[in-house]
Amino acid sequence: MFCCTRCWKLRRSSGEAGSFYFEENGPEFSKIPWWRVMLERDLSIGDRISALIEAELVEAMQSQDMVFRRTAEAFRKTLRQPRQIKVNFSGGITQLCWSVSRGDGTYRVVYMPRAGYFSLCVESDFGPLDIGVHGPALGCFGSV
Numbered sequence: 001m002f003c004c005t006r007c008w009k010l011r012r013s014s015g016e017a018g019s020f021y022f023e024e025n026g027p028e029f030s031k032i033p034w035w036r037v038m039l040e041r042d043l044s045i046g047d048r049i050s051a052l053i054e055a056e057l058v059e060a061m062q063s064q065d066m067v068f069r070r071t072a073e074a075f076r077k078t079l080r081q082p083r084q085i086k087v088n089f090s091g092g093i094t095q096l097c098w099s100v101s102r103g104d105g106t107y108r109v110v111y112m113p114r115a116g117y118f119s120l121c122v123e124s125d126f127g128p129l130d131i132g133v134h135g136p137a138l139g140c141f142g143s144v
Helices: 005-014 018-023 035-039 046-060 066-078 137-142
Strands: 079-089 092-103 107-112 115-122 127-135
Touching: 035 127, 046 066, 046 092, 046 137, 066 079, 066 137, 079 107, 079 115, 107 127, 107 137, 115 137, 127 137
Parallel strands: 079 127
Antiparallel strands: 079 092, 092 107, 107 115, 115 127
């Protein structure tokens, strides 16, 4: 594995990092199971987001960690069909995101399509407000 993109580009241009790299390792994104979900053609955005969450939950339920499994069960109970909402960010920026969980009055998990990951938002008088907790859906939910 190469330590950085610049090193790989230098070795690639010199011929040292040829096609053997992909033959041995495969493209890195192919090792991520949810990547195939994003490539399906006939899925709506909401269906894609639901499939990403379902892949996370299936993986969590196979875990030996009991706390992780209970967190996944609790998250499954709060899930809703993804719907588009406007999320507020610091600096007065707003962005259209997808709400994936019912808020408990304080927090809600949303999917940020521009970033490609989930966020934990706090409920405010002006709508959901991003608080900077980002990553997988289950990780955001479990951080509360």
